[in-house]
Amino acid sequence: MAKIAILGFGTVGSGVAEVLTENNDIIEQKLAEKLELKYILDVRDFSGSPFADKMIKDFSVIENDPEIEVVVETIGGAKIAYEFTKRALLSGKHVVTSNKELVATRGEELLQIAKDKNINYMFEASVGGTIPIIRPLKDCLPANRIDEICGILNGTTNFILTRMIKANLEFSDALKEAKELGYAEQDPTADIEGHDACRKICILSDLTYGRNFSPESVYTEGITKITLEDAEYAASGGYVIKLLGRAKLRPDGKLYMMVAPHLIKKECPLAYIEDAFNGIMIKGNACDEVMFYGRGAGKRPTASAVLADVMDAVRHRKARKNIYWNGSGNDMMADLGEHIYPMYYRVKSSSAKIGGVYKIACLLGESPDECAFITEPLSGNEHKERLGLLEKACGVLSKIRVLED
Amino acid sequence: MAKIAILGFGTVGSGVAEVLTENNDIIEQKLAEKLELKYILDVRDFSGSPFADKMIKDFSVIENDPEIEVVVETIGGAKIAYEFTKRALLSGKHVVTSNKELVATRGEELLQIAKDKNINYMFEASVGGTIPIIRPLKDCLPANRIDEICGILNGTTNFILTRMIKANLEFSDALKEAKELGYAEQDPTADIEGHDACRKICILSDLTYGRNFSPESVYTEGITKITLEDAEYAASGGYVIKLLGRAKLRPDGKLYMMVAPHLIKKECPLAYIEDAFNGIMIKGNACDEVMFYGRGAGKRPTASAVLADVMDAVRHRKARKNIYWNGSGNDMMADLGEHIYPMYYRVKSSSAKIGGVYKIACLLGESPDECAFITEPLSGNEHKERLGLLEKACGVLSKIRVLED
Numbered sequence: 001m002a003k004i005a006i007l008g009f010g011t012v013g014s015g016v017a018e019v020l021t022e023n024n025d026i027i028e029q030k031l032a033e034k035l036e037l038k039y040i041l042d043v044r045d046f047s048g049s050p051f052a053d054k055m056i057k058d059f060s061v062i063e064n065d066p067e068i069e070v071v072v073e074t075i076g077g078a079k080i081a082y083e084f085t086k087r088a089l090l091s092g093k094h095v096v097t098s099n100k101e102l103v104a105t106r107g108e109e110l111l112q113i114a115k116d117k118n119i120n121y122m123f124e125a126s127v128g129g130t131i132p133i134i135r136p137l138k139d140c141l142p143a144n145r146i147d148e149i150c151g152i153l154n155g156t157t158n159f160i161l162t163r164m165i166k167a168n169l170e171f172s173d174a175l176k177e178a179k180e181l182g183y184a185e186q187d188p189t190a191d192i193e194g195h196d197a198c199r200k201i202c203i204l205s206d207l208t209y210g211r212n213f214s215p216e217s218v219y220t221e222g223i224t225k226i227t228l229e230d231a232e233y234a235a236s237g238g239y240v241i242k243l244l245g246r247a248k249l250r251p252d253g254k255l256y257m258m259v260a261p262h263l264i265k266k267e268c269p270l271a272y273i274e275d276a277f278n279g280i281m282i283k284g285n286a287c288d289e290v291m292f293y294g295r296g297a298g299k300r301p302t303a304s305a306v307l308a309d310v311m312d313a314v315r316h317r318k319a320r321k322n323i324y325w326n327g328s329g330n331d332m333m334a335d336l337g338e339h340i341y342p343m344y345y346r347v348k349s350s351s352a353k354i355g356g357v358y359k360i361a362c363l364l365g366e367s368p369d370e371c372a373f374i375t376e377p378l379s380g381n382e383h384k385e386r387l388g389l390l391e392k393a394c395g396v397l398s399k400i401r402v403l404e405d
Numbered sequence: 406m407a408k409i410a411i412l413g414f415g416t417v418g419s420g421v422a423e424v425l426t427e428n429n430d431i432i433e434q435k436l437a438e439k440l441e442l443k444y445i446l447d448v449r450d451f452s453g454s455p456f457a458d459k460m461i462k463d464f465s466v467i468e469n470d471p472e473i474e475v476v477v478e479t480i481g482g483a484k485i486a487y488e489f490t491k492r493a494l495l496s497g498k499h500v501v502t503s504n505k506e507l508v509a510t511r512g513e514e515l516l517q518i519a520k521d522k523n524i525n526y527m528f529e530a531s532v533g534g535t536i537p538i539i540r541p542l543k544d545c546l547p548a549n550r551i552d553e554i555c556g557i558l559n560g561t562t563n564f565i566l567t568r569m570i571k572a573n574l575e576f577s578d579a580l581k582e583a584k585e586l587g588y589a590e591q592d593p594t595a596d597i598e599g600h601d602a603c604r605k606i607c608i609l610s611d612l613t614y615g616r617n618f619s620p621e622s623v624y625t626e627g628i629t630k631i632t633l634e635d636a637e638y639a640a641s642g643g644y645v646i647k648l649l650g651r652a653k654l655r656p657d658g659k660l661y662m663m664v665a666p667h668l669i670k671k672e673c674p675l676a677y678i679e680d681a682f683n684g685i686m687i688k689g690n691a692c693d694e695v696m697f698y699g700r701g702a703g704k705r706p707t708a709s710a711v712l713a714d715v716m717d718a719v720r721h722r723k724a725r726k727n728i729y730w731n732g733s734g735n736d737m738m739a740d741l742g743e744h745i746y747p748m749y750y751r752v753k754s755s756s757a758k759i760g761g762v763y764k765i766a767c768l769l770g771e772s773p774d775e776c777a778f779i780t781e782p783l784s785g786n787e788h789k790e791r792l793g794l795l796e797k798a799c800g801v802l803s804k805i806r807v808l809e810d
Binding site: 015019020022023026027030031124130131132135136139140141142143144145269272284285286287288289290291292293294295298300301303304305307308310311312315316319322 | 424547550689727
């Protein structure tokens with residue numbers, strides 16, 4: 001018999017309680033022992049909930065209960081969640097979380113505490129929601145040099161971009177729909193500005209390259225400037241626009257890291273990841289391209305990943321996972337000015353005026369007073385220089401990176 | 406320092422030697438110890454190979470060398486491979502394999518020996534080539550009731566079906582091309598008749614449902630009867646034809662299991678798995694749909710999966726994986742006559758003649774002397790009955806299952 005506590009009875013926390021209850025037989029059979037939910041900590045009242053008898057408000061009850069082996073942290077944020085996680089680990093309890101903000105910003109410290117206490121801090125649900133990615137990256141591809149991680153890591157923005165194309169919506173209308181459907185929060189900043197995706201690409205890079213990549217050091221660009229016109233021009237050339245989190249290894253061992261919208265070719269498997277789904281592509285020097293696909297968020301899907309970690313922690317009570325990262329990764333990060341890629345532009349001019357500034361690799365559309373095109377591949381620094389010239393020559397309406405081959 | 410031996414220096418075995426050598430630094434860093442290839446067993450001579458000094462022909466050298474901790478079996482087939490695997494396990498060595506035939510037919514017995522000896526028999530590479538699937542299914546989704554496994558499990562047939570559509574080739578021409586490119590063997594029977602996919606869906610079902618599903622008990626239909634016309638009619642209706650290995654759980658706990666070509670809608674993520682790639686979709690009652698994508702075969706991709714198992718075996722020398730299945734699964738298999746799905750037909754007649762036999766859900770195309778259509782969903786038994794009537798009424802040119810919603 002193993003007993004657990006859940007911190008925070010929001011979407012994910014209540015999903016964990018629900019799935020654990022519903023699938024208890026399956027879980028017990030696979031674990032070869034019972035898994036019991038003993039406490040749920042939340043400041044709010046849930047007197048009508050079927051879990052009302054487990055609700056408590058005082059964390060020290062959990063901290064001081066020697067029966068609790070695993071604490072599930074689904075509070076979110078990096079304040080109370082940080083305090084409780086630290087206290088739970090220090091009291092010798094495994095901690096399982098879906099909290100990407102906390103893992104991305106405090107993971108190094110929390111993993112060190114877990115190591116010192118010979119327990120585990122686990123976060124399969126922090127990236128890609130239900131998608132198995134942390135464990136596969138660590139346990140299934142360890143014989144590879146990982147050359148690239150490239151993922152659609154945020155379901156909200158992918159839903160918005162999908163709806164823009166499929167339902168001909170402007171960004172603001174697609175965002176409104178996402179809010180109505182519960183895919184976007186009332187304050188959607190962390191999603192639409194790319195911060196959420198940034199935390200996730202940092203966690204994947206931390207894990208892969210063994211260093212701590214802090215979100216604030218990574219170039220992050222959201223999707224708020226993408227217009228319906230851009231999506232339509234992209235489609236006419238066989239491209240879709242996706243918000244990608246990327247870490248790309250250079251031959252010298254440095255990494256290009258970024259979160260930014262990209263035009264990607266329809267032939268790329270990531271192009272088919274639609275709505276609120278996530279997709280994560282890993283390129284290794286032995287495995288070539290592998291991709292993982294599934295729901296990036298949601299109550300029960302995220303609970304599936306959380307419970308996998310809980311079961312793993314129980315099954316291997318005395319075994320430490322080989323998961324850690326040490327020291328800042330800042331010196332591993334390459335200057336994005338050296339990264340070479342094509343650029344998409346929409347400008348207030350006919351294509352005739354572009355020739356002096358850029359070689360056009362693909363003209364996507366042209367009307368008397370505007371045109372959209374993809375440039376030859378150039379370095380970030382060169383693009384910056386030519387953008388200045390382009391702005392002088394005709395006025396730039398949009399610019400979006402194009403995923404290089 | 407851990408020492409290993411490879412049995413069989415074919416495509417996969419030589420890939421393991423190559424990747425292990427090339428990525429030795431990465432592997433050593435992740436393992437925190439050296440991994441050394443000590444022997445390669447093969448009856449053939451490889452005197453010019455860079456691994457010539459490791460070549461031996463006598464298995465008992467490996468069996469009796471206490472330094473060898475892990476044996477990699479990449480001989481294939483279920484004869485010598487079976488004998489050597491059994492002897493290696495009995496002598497207390499972990500065995501890692503890519504041999505789906507052996508795992509599907511003798512897995513139960515070999516896993517029992519491994520259990521008795523407190524060591525591991527591991528086979529991540531036996532399904533989906535490089536794709537992480539065995540470990541994710543076992544370790545990342547254990548809190549789910551798995552409702553369906555549906556996969557493109559054979560790269561050769563997927564390459565052929567892709568080429569038929571993309572290059573307008575008849576089956577025989579696409580098969581010829583697959584042979585020329587090394588995607589199909591000289592005797593392609595096991596691939597094109599579905600036997601290879603059948604072994605793989607059996608392994609995934611064994612693992613998921615804990616019973617032994619033997620390939621000869623599973624309905625298996627290959628792709629040799631698919632014509633270019635069928636592929637074109639399917640495309641005109643927004644479908645692609647894919648060879649699927651399926652296990653679908655009924656509410657009563659029984660499984661529909663089969664390998665058969667299916668028309669699947671272009672909206673299904675499996676529709677985008679092209680060429681020699683594999684894709685495996687898992688549906689769980691918490692995770693919903695997750696999909697895994699990657700190269701289903703090939704020297705280095707398969708070696709990536711083999712080496713993940715080798716590293717796992719070394720890292721957890723004394724820990725037994727919780728992998729086993731016991732007892733025949735035959736009584737869990739549901740009668741396919743009860744399975745309800747639509748059917749695609751191409752017949753020698755206009756659609757006017759069909760009405761008496763089938764309700765047409767979607768007419769895909771019609772000429773004076775032939776038509777192609779998709780029926781309403783009916784049970785396998787009803788389809789069988791109506792097929793007889795259809796044959797009498799007009800002559801059936803093709804019939805293919807349609808993946809139900």
